[in-house]
Amino acid sequence: MLWANRRRLRDYAKVGRQLLFQRIAIYSAAIFLAGAYYNWKIALIFYALVWAGEVYDGVVFRNILVMRQWNETAVRHFMRAIYLGTVISAAVISFFCIAVSIQQGPETGHFMPLFMLVSASIFAAINNHHFLPVLALRIAIYVSAILFVPIRDIWIVHPPLSSELWLHLFTVLFVLGFIVELSRSFLTGYTASLHSRQDLEAEHERTKAAYQAKTQFLSTVSHELRTPLTSIKGSLEILHSGVLGQPPEKMKRPLDIATRNTRRLADLVNDLLLLQKAEAGKIEFLFEVRDLGDLVNEAIERFRPFADRRNITIVTDAPKNVFWARFDGMRLDQVITNLLSNATKFSEDDGEVRVSIKRHNGYVRVSVSDDGIGIADSARGRLFDAFSQLDSSNTRKFEGTGLGLNISKRIIEAHEGEIDFTSTLGVGSTFFVDLHEEDAPTQITPSAEDSAPLKIKARA
Known part of the structure; x- marks a missing residue:
């Protein structure tokens, strides 16, 4: 009343x-x-x-x-x-x-x-x-x-x-x-x-009360899980690496499964914490003008072992000292790594992933393409939503939390850029990130070696 x-x-x-x-x-x-x-x-x-x-x-x-x-x-x-x-x-x-x-x-x-x-x-x-x-x-x-x-x-x-x-x-x-x-x-x-x-x-x-309760729950649970997970993950990786001696043959497969799933759980916890920060507007960014090609190539090199396990070839056309942008290196590396991970995950073994940097309508565009399963037009509206999965059934083939693209979108929007994709079902997909191009800090002329496309073929 x-x-x-x-x-x-x-x-x-x-x-x-x-x-x-x-x-x-x-x-x-x-x-x-x-x-x-x-x-x-x-x-x-x-x-x-x-x-x-x-x-x-x-x-x-x-x-x-x-x-x-x-x-x-x-x-x-x-x-x-x-x-x-x-x-x-x-x-x-x-x-x-x-x-x-x-x-x-x-x-x-x-x-x-x-x-x-x-x-x-x-x-x-x-x-x-x-x-x-x-x-x-x-x-x-x-x-x-x-x-x-x-x-x-x-x-x-x-x-x-x-x-x-x-x-x-x-x-x-x-x-x-x-x-x-x-x-x-x-x-x-x-x-x-x-x-x-x-x-x-x-x-x-x-x-609003339910949203605050959900946010508090995610934050509390994620923080409480992080410490024991870090210890478990570290111990399993030490055992799996053989530093303490080679484990018995019967233990190798269970150790491999436990290590892999512990990494997945740790990634999920980290993604939940980052999502909670993003929703609260508490992600901190350190923007600086940097060489975009250098960052992309570093991300590819770190991602190479994962591609090796699937025998995936990564073809790059990302010259150094040519394309400059203002970005947070750590956050943008996270976006590029996520796009590489998705492209590899949805490709067939012995497939090919292509990474390129080009100018497009006044922006610098980083593209990651694959020859995988493709994405249906009906999924476009929900692909960048949190916890969104193309296949949300219990028997889905591809693993993932459904947070990577949502977090990537939030990061790119903070850069005043755009992230989007084109795809043909059954043919493949191309995800791209557009950033505002900046002038190089100094006049740098790319060498022929820097500008040439690079093929990284997984080791046999």
Whole structure:
């Protein structure tokens, strides 16, 4: 209840402030006409009263909008202030219109004052529907003034029922029914809208709490797993390497499986930690202008043992000292390594992976191509999502966490670059990274050896 009243008060104050100039323009025009055609003294008195009411409302609206510590006492205080402001403003307009009708005389039809009162009622129904009692009070004051004008004429003239003065009264009653129905309609619509907003905000808070719980869970679990995993991984790799002596033949295969899966688990933990940092915007980057070809070739050399195990050939066209960009070496190396890993993983044994650097539409493009299974067009929209897998079944052929491309995309976006792919199902895929090209720190001329394509053939 407190939330709803606070929201209604703030909405009421915002609308009141937004419509200030409209109200002043309408009042100024009406009072100027009344002064020009009837009495300037009365018109200026009411104009001063209008401004006094607007100043009072302005102070109330400002206090509502700056209020931060809400409670029932504050709500009651502001409601009393709004009731008082409603009485002041509605009474000023009503008495002004009554004063104009008196100056006009009973035989004129009172178009101007009645039009102003009906317009004010409709304006209130449209814009002041946040509280039923407040709207009812304002409408009641306007309705009293609207009824007073034709009833006063009938009281003074005592016309027969066939007189147009009675027609004026019946017309006023018809218009009042329209105003009441309009007020009810806007109030009902606003109440329904407010309930919908309340439900949406409650759902948002639940979603935000769930997201924070998930983030905290991932962070805690990842950190708790990292330390024992590092010890287990190190011990298994020592045993597997034979430094402590060659293990028995029967233990080699279990050790190999345990080592490989421990590495996978360690990579998953590291990816989860990096994803959590990325979502929180806490990844730190050290940008500097560097030779892109040098970084790509270093990444390929480190990746070579993995390609060797699959007998994959890596063909490179990544000349050194030719293409320069501003990037974080460690993070970009992670992206290139991930693209190489995916290209190798989805290629057949004895296949070929091609890496190149070229200029493309004002960018420097690093491309990694394979002759693997390809990617269906239907997968494009979710390929870079976290935990996304082309094959998410329990019996899928290719392993992976589904985090690599999502993290790579976040890293490249932080570089103000772009990562994307082209693919033909059953033919292969090309993933590429576009970065802004920079001038070399010094004038460097690439040698013929640096510029020549390089083939790295896995050892037999």
